[in-house]
Amino acid sequence: MRPANASRLRSTRAVVGLALLLSVTTPAFADSLMPAAPYANEQLPDPKQEAAAKHLMESLRCLVCQGQSIADSDAEMAGDMRSLVRTRIQKGEKPEEIRKWLIERYGDWVSYNPPLDALTWPLWVMPILFLGIGIWIVSGRLKRRKRK
Template sequence: MRVLGFLLLAAATPAAAQTALPPAELANRQLSDPRREAQARALMEEIRCLVCAGQSIADSDADMAGDMRALVRERIAAGESPGKVRDWLIARYGDAVSYDPPWSWRSAPLWIAPLIVLAFGLWLARGLFRRRR
């Protein structure tokens, strides 16, 4: 019975992620200044949707992504640089919001693990080629 309850709860989670509230004003409306809209658009491509995880907020239809698009456009329209807006989003939502997380001890495994795997692969290949000679 517990398993059935868990499955029902898991199935209802995506439906609970959406809201009946109307989207934020700037979620789907472009800025009037084309230069600032281009800056906002470029930044939205770099920010990960926290609901979809595999999409940027520019591509996602989730309510959360719409709210984040509106926040980006509001701050860019107010004159903030895209870098400051990006830093603010990272401070608010964490490193996971960025497709290019900044270097820190918490994100170090993300940066170091591929190098370790590559070094191990090279060591393994070297050993296999030596054995063939």
């Protein structure tokens, strides 16, 4: 092997080794070293307020996990959002006001129950449309079977 090729092979191995090392250590730095928010994992002392907070948290989507509510997620941001919800409810704010504020800040996507408007109407109409198409296909096949 020529010296130029050997040098190129060594540098390629070094880059691949560094990339593998970084890919293994990156998840260790995913969360910050900051302590959790005050009410991230701690319930409110008033059971009625906690029930209202829990109900609201179950209807809000975690922005990091995307498939879980903030009540179920272990993500740091979900903990911050749980703390925010509990703190605001403890101060007397209504759950719908908190939901509205979060939607204004993060968009309709943060809510599992998006409003019906010009942007989200396909989310509401498509299931009905697909159900209608399915019924039409099944009824057509049943009619063909009766003819045979």
